[in-house]
Amino acid sequence: MGMFEAILLTVATAATPLLIAAMGELVVERSGVLNLGVEGMMIMGAVAGFGVAQMTGSAWLGMLAAILAGAAFSLLFGFLTLTLVTNQVATGLALTLLGLGASAMIGESFVGLPGVRMQSLNIPFLSDLPVVGKLLFGQDPIFYISILLTIGVTWFLFRTRAGLTLRAVGDNHTSAHALGVRVVRVRYLAVMFGGACAGLAGAQLSLVYVPQWVENMTSGRGWIALALVVFASWRPWRILAGAYLFGAVTIGQLHAQALGIGIPSQFMSSLPYLATIIVLVLISRNKRLTLMNTPTSLGKPFVPDR
Amino acid sequence: MKKLLMALTMAASFAVAGSAHSAEKLKVGFIYIGPPGDFGWTYQHDQGRKEMEKALGDKVETTFLESVPEGADAERSIERLARAGNTLIFTTSFGYMDATIKVAQKFPKVKFEHATGYKTADNVAVYNSRFYEGRYVQGVIAAKMSKAGVAGYIGSFPIPEVVQGINSFMLGAQSVNPNFKVKVIWANSWFDPGKEADAAKALVDQGVDIITQHTDSTAPMQVAAERKIKAFGQASDMIKFGPETQLTSIVDNWGPYYIERAKAVLDGTWKTHNVFHGMHENLVVMAPYTNMPDDVKKLAEETQAKITSGALKPFTGPIKKQDGSEWLKAGETADDKTILSMNFYVAGVDDKLPQ
Numbered sequence: 268m269g270m271f272e273a274i275l276l277t278v279a280t281a282a283t284p285l286l287i288a289a290m291g292e293l294v295v296e297r298s299g300v301l302n303l304g305v306e307g308m309m310i311m312g313a314v315a316g317f318g319v320a321q322m323t324g325s326a327w328l329g330m331l332a333a334i335l336a337g338a339a340f341s342l343l344f345g346f347l348t349l350t351l352v353t354n355q356v357a358t359g360l361a362l363t364l365l366g367l368g369a370s371a372m373i374g375e376s377f378v379g380l381p382g383v384r385m386q387s388l389n390i391p392f393l394s395d396l397p398v399v400g401k402l403l404f405g406q407d408p409i410f411y412i413s414i415l416l417t418i419g420v421t422w423f424l425f426r427t428r429a430g431l432t433l434r435a436v437g438d439n440h441t442s443a444h445a446l447g448v449r450v451v452r453v454r455y456l457a458v459m460f461g462g463a464c465a466g467l468a469g470a471q472l473s474l475v476y477v478p479q480w481v482e483n484m485t486s487g488r489g490w491i492a493l494a495l496v497v498f499a500s501w502r503p504w505r506i507l508a509g510a511y512l513f514g515a516v517t518i519g520q521l522h523a524q525a526l527g528i529g530i531p532s533q534f535m536s537s538l539p540y541l542a543t544i545i546v547l548v549l550i551s552r553n554k555r556l557t558l559m560n561t562p563t564s565l566g567k568p569f570v571p572d573r
Numbered sequence: 574m575k576k577l578l579m580a581l582t583m584a585a586s587f588a589v590a591g592s593a594h595s596a597e598k599l600k601v602g603f604i605y606i607g608p609p610g611d612f613g614w615t616y617q618h619d620q621g622r623k624e625m626e627k628a629l630g631d632k633v634e635t636t637f638l639e640s641v642p643e644g645a646d647a648e649r650s651i652e653r654l655a656r657a658g659n660t661l662i663f664t665t666s667f668g669y670m671d672a673t674i675k676v677a678q679k680f681p682k683v684k685f686e687h688a689t690g691y692k693t694a695d696n697v698a699v700y701n702s703r704f705y706e707g708r709y710v711q712g713v714i715a716a717k718m719s720k721a722g723v724a725g726y727i728g729s730f731p732i733p734e735v736v737q738g739i740n741s742f743m744l745g746a747q748s749v750n751p752n753f754k755v756k757v758i759w760a761n762s763w764f765d766p767g768k769e770a771d772a773a774k775a776l777v778d779q780g781v782d783i784i785t786q787h788t789d790s791t792a793p794m795q796v797a798a799e800r801k802i803k804a805f806g807q808a809s810d811m812i813k814f815g816p817e818t819q820l821t822s823i824v825d826n827w828g829p830y831y832i833e834r835a836k837a838v839l840d841g842t843w844k845t846h847n848v849f850h851g852m853h854e855n856l857v858v859m860a861p862y863t864n865m866p867d868d869v870k871k872l873a874e875e876t877q878a879k880i881t882s883g884a885l886k887p888f889t890g891p892i893k894k895q896d897g898s899e900w901l902k903a904g905e906t907a908d909d910k911t912i913l914s915m916n917f918y919v920a921g922v923d924d925k926l927p928q
Contacts, residue, residue, distance in 0.1 A: 273778040281771055371608060378610035379813060477766040477792045479814070482608035483640065484790075486765040517768070521775040524758045525725070529925035532731070532759035 274518060275402055280476055282514030283413045284309070284468040288492035289499070289506045290416050291464020296496055297424060298457035299437035299564035303359025304344055306489025307366020308462050312337040312469025314370040317377055317480040320473075326385035330409070330470045337466020338459045340366065345458040349451050352568045363489070371482040382478030385409065409471045416464070421503040433457060437562035440569040450569050465489065491540075498547035501560045505550065513543045599839055601625070602659035603637035604650055606666035607764045613789035613808040614763070614825070615639065618665045618688075620809075621827030628832045632839060643668025651676040655683050661838050663831070664688065666763075667732055673697060684843055686834060689734050691913055693847050700830060701913070703851030704734070705741035706880045707823035707859060708785075709887040711805045712745025713876050714820050714862075715783045716753045717869045718803055723754040724783040725776030727793055729763045731927045733915045735787045740919045741887045742785065745876070747921060756781055757924035766792040777802060783820075794818060803864060810860040821873070822860035830856065849909055852881040888912060893920040 288305050295302050315336035320329025344362050347353045387407045388394065394405040424430040435443045436453045444450050472488070473480055491513065499505035520535040551557050601622075609619035622635050636659065641650045647669045654662050655676060663686045664673045670690035677685045677697045685697040693699050715724045726742065728735050739757060746753040756779060758772040769788050773796035776784060784804040786793045791814040797804035798815040806812070806822025830850070837843040850856035859877055862870045879885035888911075890901030895918035901907060918926050 270778050273774075277771060277774045277778070281767070371610065375610065379612050381813060472767065477770045477790075477795060479766070479791060479795060481612065481766055481790055482610045483764070484766045486762070486767060488767070518771055518775060521758050521772050522779065524924070525756045525775050525779045527756065527923045527925065531927045532761060533927060536759070536761040 269398070272398055272401060274522065276406070278511065278514040278518050279402070279406060279410055280514075281517055282510040283410050284471045284476065284488055285492050285495060285513060286413045286507060286510035287409070287416060287471065288465045288468035288489060289495040289510060290413075290420050290503065291461040291468075292493060292496045293499075293501060293503060293506060294420060294424070294433070294464075295457050295461035296565055297437045297501060297562050298433050298454050299440055299562050299567065299569070300348065300454050300458055301355045301359065301566040302341070302344055302348075302362070302458060302461055303356060303493065304341070304362025304366065304489075305461075305465050305493050306485055306487065307363035308337045308340050308465035309366075309469040309472070309489045309492075310370040310483070310485045311340045311366045312466030313473040313484055314374040314377070314469075314480060315466070316470035317382055317473040317478075318374070320383040321377060321380060324383060326383050326474050329383065329474055330385070330467065333466040333470030333473075334463045335466070337469065338463040341458050341462020341465070342455075344462075345455050348568070349454050349458070352570055355566050355568070367483060374480045374482065377480040378482075380480070382473065382480065384478040385474045407471075407475045409467065409475055412467070413471075417503055417507050424503070434562070437564055440564045440567070444569070444571060451571060454569075465492075468492070495543070495547075498544060498551070500547075500551040500557045501562065505547065508550075509543055509547050512546055513539050516542045598631065599629075599633045599661060599835060600657075600659040601633055601635045601835055602654035602657070602662040603635065604641050604647065604654065604662070604664045604666075604669060605637055605639040606641065606643065606668075607789055608639050609637070611764055611789050612791050612811065615665070615789065617808050617825040618663075618827055621831045624828030625831040625835055628828075629835055629839075633835055641669075643672075647672040648675055651685075652679070655680045660684060661835060661843075662686070667734060684838055691847070693845050695845055698834075698843075698845045699847040700834075701734075701847075701849045702825060702856050703849060704823055704825075704857060705737040705887055705912075706851045707857050708738040708741040709745035709880065709885075710859060710873055710876050711785055711821065711823070712742040712747075712753075713749055714865065714869060714873050715742070715785070715805075716746035716749035717872065718820065718865060719753070719781075719783045721780055721782045722750060722752060723756060723781045724785060725773070725779075725781035726755050726757045727769060727772045727776070727784070727786040727788055728757055728759045729788045730761065731759060731916075733913055736915045736918070736926065737912060738787055739922060740915065743919055743921050744887055744892065754921065754923050757922065759927060760788050762788065764789045766790040769793050770796050773797060774800075806860060812860065812863065817864055819860070820864055821862050824858040824860050826856055826858045849913070852877065853883060894918070895920055895922055895926075 312333035316329040316333030319332035320326050347358045348355045385407050390404050394400050436450050440450045495509045499509050516539040520538050605615045607615040638650045661684045665688045667689045673687045689701050770792040773793040777800045782802045784797045786807045791811050794804050794811045794814040798818040808825050810822050812819045862873050886906045888907035890905040891903040892901045894900045
């Protein structure tokens, strides 16, 4: 395996959790809900995924459990913000804190246990092709899911009636309501989808990235995913670009350090954030397009007037 | 109503203080940089806390605050422990130094113990560990075991404690193979399993066949196991994460020190000090030497014995700095002050130290 190929594989592993979590949050925000609890839902997914995989020995069951855990946890957020109409920002932050604490408690007995690794694909001949073999045909299943997810979300949002409805709810919930759309139900579904995605991203961390459980193992990746959504101006393919750019610069700076290039490591560590922000801001220069893609009702509470 | 509330809280606090006094229970607080479940640095401090509880039984009552960031939060957290009636407080990371000193000025009757720093006061003692002694042994092993002649080193922050380790590792390795190389990656974090794993992968991809880390998670060990190379654990015995990978690990054995200091407070003999313990005092313990041939194991054990007895000091000249200038003349040993403020590399390290 050549070094270039190895680097690309590492980049894909680093970018995948960001991509999945951000894609979920994109759908949530497109429906007009701001859920700052991505980090919390992600870590719940990580602990559930690790725990179930550890108990059953099956990484697939672990992944399923993580998706369910993320979705279930997001329901709590949905109930508070959509039914009880609490403040979305505060509730989202609370969800993150709760998730970090609860996962630490649930996972206490998992600390120090060797994890179950999700096996990578291995197709005879195809996986052994030079350069692209491992990259296209030899990665872990969650990588392929993340790519399918990007295609699926794009298709759903811009090519289906349901997607149009979801965007309408996010842009102007009063008008959507007047047209007979059940705003709260649409938002519940979007929030749960976002939770499921965050849970899956967590499973990628505890089953593929570093197959183990340690407290706080997401280390802020949920927040990066959140930022990606905004900087990608709510467009799926830009999220993909942003996540991979972030991953590439992260891995690139580590390699540059190992090569002994004399740039201060503190600067190198901040490079992924800097590069991602600059690039995404540059591609969002077109104000009209950005405005068109910004969900106007984002973060605003909605109470149906019957 | 307000008055009543105030009276109630005051009565309650007196009651609490009273009961604590009558039972003569010593309340001991700990501030941790990470979660006790990190299986590394904080885990070992927490083991020390538990040992203290076990040894002193109901004479002590311990509390801890975990994952406290180094910075403004640290001061608030330390003060919280002091206000809660803890009379002995251990702050267990380098970055808590200034916060500890500040809070100590406000609570002159509370005794503080700061790990790995250098600022003391009448009620602030400093305890530090010569981890670098263990790193020297690791360097010897690495040079014997590496086929590529290059080891990867994952650092957290470029502070003296970490730089000592890199230099000592290098000197140990050079004692076996003068041309040995070390590649350094700074994670700029004490604890980020994903990033630590990425750093380990980058090092392996660049051809190192031994990994050592000065970050706190078990992720690098796991990557090493996956890529079938060898690695050293950090802070605790990480053999579970690499049964065929771990060569040894530096285990921080804080328990005896914590027990000794709590006892000192209990019998009123506590005094401030600045101690720098190592293998000799049994603070630095090596995990069993595994996954290596017998001759390497023997050499490692001999090196450890020499350091323990004081016959071998890792920082003994002739040593050149990275830029080629002379640091120590032949036979000259570095004093503790120089070691504790080390901010330069020795010759042979393949990295530029971030300043």
